[in-house]
Amino acid sequence: MYKILVVEDDIKLNDLITEYLQRYKYEVVNIQDFKNVDTELEKSNADLVLLDINLPYYDGFQLCKTFRRVSKIPVIIISSRSSDEEQIRGIELGADDYIVKPFNFDFLLAKIQAGIRRVYGEYANESNILESDGGIKLNKDTFKIFYNQIELELSKNEFKLLNMLIKNENKIVSREELLEELWDDSFFVDDNTLTVNITRIRNKLKKLGVSEAISTKRGVGYIFHTTANKGN
Known part of the structure; x- marks a missing residue:
């Protein structure tokens, strides 16, 4: 039985989510002390977190960022904030998904099941x-x-792109393939988003002492070189 931690201060919605998930044999844990929600998050031993953003005493975005530093478990934001900017911010800070209130409970269940499959199920056997x-x-x-005794953090989009490029070393990866990798049904992704993230990745690679590892194939896509050139 998987344990779901619900971080939601709306008592009625909290009860509805709890009742619904228990019907599908999930163990549900609710936050009792919102003044110490960060501590309860770390001690919960949950398999997945449903995280509201508008919380008393804490900012949900900051909680997501902090929690992601210490845990890889799936985090799904559930929030009434529906703007593209808010959704992008949540994903960039480490959330696995973003669901806008009000939502369909079957849709919520599907998102939870997908997150659990990714981390604990059929897709979880690959090396980390x-x-x-x-x-x-x-x-x-x-x-x-x-690399080179230096460690840097990547945003979720940066990670997705670099992961795909490294998996296809010395092969051209088209812009269309990379855009599809970035695509998420919770926010719009355009060509400029891809360009900005590739630039950020190049800058981080330079900080590691690696330059010109990603080459642009104009009108086609990008290629990650097996033998990356070391910067000075």
């Missing part, structure tokens, strides 16, 4: 470390990149 032939390591659990 992806290493390029040039020795650049990507940690799938922490979204961190490691």
